[in-house]
Amino acid sequence: MSAAGASAPDPSVSLEPADLLPDALLDTFRERAAGYDRDNRFFDEDLADLRELGYLRLLVPTELGGLGGTLRQASRLQRRLAGAAPATALGVNMHLVVTGAALVAARRGLDAARPILEEAAAGELFAFGISEAGNDAMLFDAATTAEPDGRGGYALTGTKIFTSLSPAWTRLVTHGKVAAAGADGDDALVFGVLERDEHVRVADDWDTHGMRASQSCTTRLTDAPLTAGRVVTTTPVGPNPDPFLFGVFGAFELLLAAVYTGVAERAVQVAVDIAGTRRSATRGLVHADDPDIRWRIADAAIALDGSVLQIDALTADLDAMGAAEPVPSATDHGARWFLQFSGVKARATETAMAAVDQALRASGGAQFFRGRELERLSRDVRAGMYHPSDEESVHASYARALLGDIGAER
Template identity: 30%
Template sequence: MTLIAERLLTTLTDAERARMEKVESVLPALREAAAKADETGEFPVGHIALMREAGLLGLIIPEEFGGLGGGLRDLAGATFTLGSACPSTALAYFFHNTSASRGLLPLEAIEAGLFAEDEVPVIKAFAERLLTNMAGGTWLANFASEEVKSSSANIAIATIATPVEGGWSLSGVKSFGCATGVADYYLVTAKVDGTTDADGLALFLVNRDSEGITNRPKWNGLGMRASANDGVIMENVFVPSEDSLTVPGSFVKMLQMSRGSFVGNQLAIMAVYLGAAQNAYDYALERTTGKTFADTGKTIASSPMHQVIIGNMAERLETAYLWIRRQIELETSEPPLLPKAEVYKQWRIAKGDISEACFQVALGALKACGTSAATMDGVIGRTLRDLAMALVMTFPAERGRLEAASMITQDKENELFASVNS
């Protein structure tokens, strides 16, 4: 049987295939609920138990912690597959899986010798607790983004963590991350009170029902409407010490272990968009080749206009595939093909190009299918709105290209100067 994930990952190992079969097992329910979820803007709560029972909440958790043992390729294949059925669910699922990096990367940093001997037990305990919970079926919402913005960073942390007896008190507003009111726990990034740099960033596992947590006003999104992106307000929320990782510099040290795209899994969000774009393309092709003109009997797809539109869609779709497959290769190959800085630079460009290419596919599908398919609740209408969100999520293409250009020109400027021995 050919799996949907094989359109992205052209070769699968036996273990990867087994994991992707688990992903495909939940697709019928996701497809059935997608239109209603978009209409109401509510995350389908039945999906939680569905994905938990399939073991998918532990997809990229090592088997030693009770997970399925998948990696970045598995995550990209899963979000691509889920994105072809319900992008909102795929997006929320993606953010759940980003939480795993806060367990996996600290353990890698320990192996690399980045922590002092007395810090290791604390780091290890938090990492293993997080990974074991995920493997056991705990859904995590990864809350990092906030209302405050910084001109020098994509994510600015203003939430404050204050030490109190037995743990920490959190206060702040988290504006994005998916699964508000859905996830069992919120993984919150905050800064320790009194710190002024990244060494003061810390991680906290916050029970969804903790006293002092309220949801922000409902997010009435243009697309991805059922991803529960409301965000939370925290006022003196208590977090026990065992659910906290506050070792100074731990956040920065763990990020040093990533392979390129921030915490090593950001490319999987692009797979969500690509899965949605592929679904729109398939829908448009089936619709235009399945209907004929009344006067000639030829398929609608055979008209010159449709031939141009379909050709453009195919080109944009292939562009997105090429970018994301290259990024997957760069971030999973052993040994690494390029230095981390080069991988990161490519990611900044790739994210924007994939987003814009996928949106153009949806736009082409709208043109090809015409007025009768241009409904709010149809495949084309939903996908066009979902992929419009791809243009602004994480960061717009313009910012990625600007940062890549800055890195490129800075490197060139450095080449103009050299230290030589006389």
């Protein structure tokens, strides 16, 4: 794949959301989602269906055997999938984040990212093992240690949390800190791909409020071998413009925003359906004619429209960075890329939670009972607040960009 080129989508496969994910399939996913949630079970059947559709090859270029999709197309598909099966969409999101990051990095000249795309085309399922308890810096630092093995590789030891796809992944993108590895003797970070073996232990500890089917269990690494050929990149500790980290940050934030927006869009539609049939005995009118109900549903829809437009615009801008020819309508955000990524994610997830709350308020106390779709959606959408970038870090980043570091000379 050319570092600058972008492959055309496979003309034999329509990447329009309603074509690749038809209503009948989503109905099946929605029915399963209730059972997965009730039983706290992984989405095995959904994953098999998505694999058969080629969904795991969505962001792999056609010349490597993929569907040649863009991040903008992936975001639209993920919104649609999340409306039927939020936890399935969140789990698959992590595979798409990895392949999307590899796509962005390869187009920016990082050849070491290409094997990720090749393996995804061959059927491997990628998980994302970056989160660590207490590591607020996420991509830009690590508590996991990486000891050089003398052959260009490393042995990784540490604990990763929120590792979605835990029962099924075959490849794990992760990172660790290498002591005094930088040119000036500073610590460095190494990013690469692990295979599932006896050095990688997955805990059976996922029993959560929402997003239960994602099975995002704790993963413990003990001298896990990251061989030289599986190293994707090494970076300094701290924020930096490395192509792979840039791709990870962008794909992660934007596709997460898409998932939670999709959850909220579905909640609004459920509220619309309920309003059309539910009647007020005291006021003698259907709730769709109640001014208060109408205002709540409209308020949620107005806010979600803003999220959709932001996600669409920024994914299109990110896709344009890999285009063979300049895209006149695209914006290169320069030093503000990371702010834009995190800002869209934070706004979209907060908007999604507020929209689901409005849908609940418009739909009556019956939706408080277990087994109701809105009840489940209201729990699933809450997970959005725990993904990076959280509100605190986003505000801190924007404040730093506007005001400088705390205590800096003015």
